[in-house]
Amino acid sequence: MYLAGSKTRQDEGGSAVHASSDSxxxxxxxxxVGSTAIALGVVSLLTDLSSEMxxxxxxxxxxxxxxxxxxxxxFLDGLYNGVTAFVRLLGGHVADRWSRHKLVAGIGYGLSxxxxxxxxxxxxxxxxxxxxxxxxxxGKGIRTAPRDALISLSVDDAHQGxxxxxxxxxxxxxxxxxxxxxxxxxxxxxxxxDAVFMVSFCVATLxxxxxxxxxxxxxxxxxxxxxxxxxxxxxxxxxxxxxxxxIAATILGLVxxxxxxxxxxxxxxLQLDAAFFPLLPLGSALVYLALAVxxxxxxxRIGRRLPFLxxxxxxxxxxxxxxxxxxxxxxxxxxxxxxxxxxxxxxGVLMALAGPGIPRERRAGGLALLQTGQATGRxxxxxxxxxxxxxxxxxxxxxxxxxxxxxxxxxxxxxxxPESGAAPAQAGDA
Numbered sequence: 015m016y017l018a019g020s021k022t023r024q025d026e027g028g029s030a031v032h033a034s035s036d037s038x039x040x041x042x043x044x045x046x047v048g049s050t051a052i053a054l055g056v057v058s059l060l061t062d063l064s065s066e067m068x069x070x071x072x073x074x075x076x077x078x079x080x081x082x083x084x085x086x087x088x089f090l091d092g093l094y095n096g097v098t099a100f101v102r103l104l105g106g107h108v109a110d111r112w113s114r115h116k117l118v119a120g121i122g123y124g125l126s127x128x129x130x131x132x133x134x135x136x137x138x139x140x141x142x143x144x145x146x147x148x149x150x151x152x153g154k155g156i157r158t159a160p161r162d163a164l165i166s167l168s169v170d171d172a173h174q175g176x177x178x179x180x181x182x183x184x185x186x187x188x189x190x191x192x193x194x195x196x197x198x199x200x201x202x203x204x205x206x207x208d209a210v211f212m213v214s215f216c217v218a219t220l221x222x223x224x225x226x227x228x229x230x231x232x233x234x235x236x237x238x239x240x241x242x243x244x245x246x247x248x249x250x251x252x253x254x255x256x257x258x259x260x261i262a263a264t265i266l267g268l269v270x271x272x273x274x275x276x277x278x279x280x281x282x283x284l285q286l287d288a289a290f291f292p293l294l295p296l297g298s299a300l301v302y303l304a305l306a307v308x309x310x311x312x313x314x315r316i317g318r319r320l321p322f323l324x325x326x327x328x329x330x331x332x333x334x335x336x337x338x339x340x341x342x343x344x345x346x347x348x349x350x351x352x353x354x355x356x357x358x359x360x361x362g363v364l365m366a367l368a369g370p371g372i373p374r375e376r377r378a379g380g381l382a383l384l385q386t387g388q389a390t391g392r393x394x395x396x397x398x399x400x401x402x403x404x405x406x407x408x409x410x411x412x413x414x415x416x417x418x419x420x421x422x423x424x425x426x427x428x429x430x431x432p433e434s435g436a437a438p439a440q441a442g443d444a
Contacts, residue, residue, distance in 0.1 A: 050168035051177045053228040054161055055184030060221030061123060062185050065150075066192025066299075067214040068133065070292035071200070073274040074281075075207055076143075085404040087274070089397055090147060101152050102389060106159030106382025107247050115160040115378060120225050122157025126150050127218035134211045155389070159382035164229070166369040166377055174369050175318060178362030179310020183303055186357075190299040196292040247379035250372060255431065256380065259368055260387045262426040266326060267391025269419040271333065271399050271412075273298070273353065279336045279408050280349060297347065301354025309358045310366065317433045318367040325359025326423045328352045333416035337409060364388075367430075 076082045076090060109118040129149040136142035162178075169177040199209045251257050277294045280286070286294075313321045332352040335345055365381060372380035402411035 048168040058185035059188035062188030064218035070193040101155035102382040105156035106378040109160035109378040119157040119160040125153030130215035163378035171370040174366035175310035175314035179307040182362040183306040186303040258429040262429040264387035267388040297350025298353040305358035328355040
């Protein structure tokens, strides 16, 4: 870590790396987060509105509508959330290699948009659904690291947490609106899954158009600058601090149960009507929206390690609520609130924790490595939890998941070393 405003720093290998504050106008924009983060926030708002419309109804559509078992749903959920692991690194490296972060991100957003109608056309075919979900997640995998690199490179190190917090808050606003839109469609029309998928496609397309029109498209590396090879990108693994963070994120992903399972557990415990199922993500999204920016600013001030670890403990609490004798509104509010705290304290904070330690010319590739480890863990977690639910039942499956996650958080606390000090906020930070 290094103080904001310094011109260079020495990386762990001893070579000089230009600080983020060298980028044009970054100091002036820091207190205001920057136009890049805001524009990408709008794109993410629309894209998340689209994707959460589908995510909100997908568990119900697959398990209740198509009659899939929890094990089959676990496979598809793992595919939906984990297939990105195999393309994140590619997207990040290509963005760095071409120095075209916007272009690569745009390709990813476009893929996710065009696959939405095929969810309807796939019918009950597991093969077709798997292929469609895979394309959607490939799009997400391609875009995520270049997008986060654009955000990270647009502000100085002292404001990484805040910039990601603002972006994630706007992203979460879309996550809040998506289930509402899905609920409205299901309320107005019986079994209106086709309408949900088509409206989702239209909103995702609008997000791509906003990206094209408003996100700056200039190259992120000066002309003639060396382009990193894949070996150089992977060379980031030689840095002990990054390697420990990657291991921690991967093993935490391996014991992170997908949201769909939590919502299905709530639906089973509370016997919710199917029409209300898409509203379950709203509670966690509201908490995430309220806490994303404050949590990012707090992480900038006190260091990002502690909020990240406490956020994972909140997820342990979310699992545990399904094991305790809570009923009705108490169970509903507590679980969704803890899930929202988990996302607010971990999602953008993890990127802010890693970003400043990665050289600018390899920023997208480095973040992609971290996201790849996390997504790989979650891929296996979904399949294993689906099998556990099928074999042991929902209560035993969540009991094991809570115990394992608690143990892994303790390991992560050892792996992630305390930062040398939180970067001081610049004058004018409001």
